[in-house]
Amino acid sequence: KLFYSEVVKTNMKKMPSGEYSLKDEYKEIKNLTLKIDSLALNIIKLIIVMITLILAFEINTVLGIGLFLIEFLYIIYKRNLEQQILDSIKHLKDNVEMTTLDVLTERGKSGINILITLLILGLITNFNWSIVISFIVVFLFTIKDIYSNIK
Structure with missing residues (x-):
C-alpha cells in the first residue's frame, strides 16, 4: 500500500500544473x-x-383575458430586464460604470398587485362590470408607467 501511494505521488508530480482544456x-x-x-x-x-x-x-372569459394581459405584462418586464442585464454585463466588461434604470417602479409594482387583487375580486363576484372597467384602467396605467420607464 505504501509503495502504491508513492507511485501515485510521483506520477502526480510529473503531471502538468496548468489548466486542462476540453477537446x-x-x-x-x-x-x-x-x-x-x-x-x-x-x-x-x-x-x-x-x-x-x-x-x-x-x-370565465374575463378571467382568461385578465390572466393573458398579466402574462403579457410579465413577458414585457422580463425581456426588458434581460436586456438591462446584458447591457450591464457589457458595460462591466468595458469597465464603464453606469447606474441601471428601474423599469418597474413602486407604482408599477403596486399596479400589478392591484391587477391581481382585481382578478381575485372579479372571480369572487363573477366579474361585474365595475371590476372589469377598474381592471382595464389599472392595466392601462401600469403599461403606461412601465413604458415611460423604458424610454
Missing part, C-alpha cells in the same frame, strides 16, 4: 446539451402557461 468535439457536445436543456425548459414553461390560460378561459 473541441466535447465542447460542441456540451453546447448542444445546453441548448437542448434550454429548449426543453422553454417548452415546459410554454405548456404551463397554455394550461393556465385554458383553465382561466374555462372558468
Whole structure:
C-alpha cells in the first residue's frame, strides 16, 4: 500500500500544473446539451402557461383575458430586464460604470398587485362590470408607467 501511494505521488508530480482544456468535439457536445436543456425548459414553461390560460378561459372569459394581459405584462418586464442585464454585463466588461434604470417602479409594482387583487375580486363576484372597467384602467396605467420607464 505504501509503495502504491508513492507511485501515485510521483506520477502526480510529473503531471502538468496548468489548466486542462476540453477537446473541441466535447465542447460542441456540451453546447448542444445546453441548448437542448434550454429548449426543453422553454417548452415546459410554454405548456404551463397554455394550461393556465385554458383553465382561466374555462372558468370565465374575463378571467382568461385578465390572466393573458398579466402574462403579457410579465413577458414585457422580463425581456426588458434581460436586456438591462446584458447591457450591464457589457458595460462591466468595458469597465464603464453606469447606474441601471428601474423599469418597474413602486407604482408599477403596486399596479400589478392591484391587477391581481382585481382578478381575485372579479372571480369572487363573477366579474361585474365595475371590476372589469377598474381592471382595464389599472392595466392601462401600469403599461403606461412601465413604458415611460423604458424610454
